[in-house]
Amino acid sequence: MSNHIHIQIETKDHSISQIMQHLLTLYSKYYNNKYNLVGHVFQGRYHAEIIENEAYLLQTSRYIHLNPVKAKMVEKPIDYPWSSYTKFMDKKKWNLVNDTRILNYFPNNCRKQYKEYVERKILEEDVSTELIKFEALVEKE
DSSP states (O other), X not given: OOSXXXXXXXXXXXXXXXXXXXXXXXXXXXXXXXXXXXXXXXXXXXXXXXXXXXXXXXXXXHHHHHHHHHTTSOSSGGGOTTOTHHHHTTSSOXXXXXXXHHHTTSOSSHHHHHXXXXXXXXXXXXXXXXXXXXXXXXXXX
């Protein structure tokens, strides 16, 4: 994920396009100033999808937290320093991140249950990958 970001935003007062324009403009100014550059920092326009149900809300959160793992940047989502997963696991305090809505879907020991929900997907995909490799070997014989 060295060339993109994932953000899950809930908004009532401002449009996503206004939020993204503000965020990307501020970051571009910061980046260009830091590296003494001018011009565009981002290629192309941002992409947005409306989350219309709770299942998709949870899946999106899990996808975002697992993305650095899938990109093979880290082994565990907690190891990615720019992820809000650290907030969800109560390892970092982030005023910008509100994890309450997501964690409310996991009533008993919500952080532990959310961790299991997210990280179970890693195990499932590892097992699935191993099965595919095994089946390929069996077919060759």
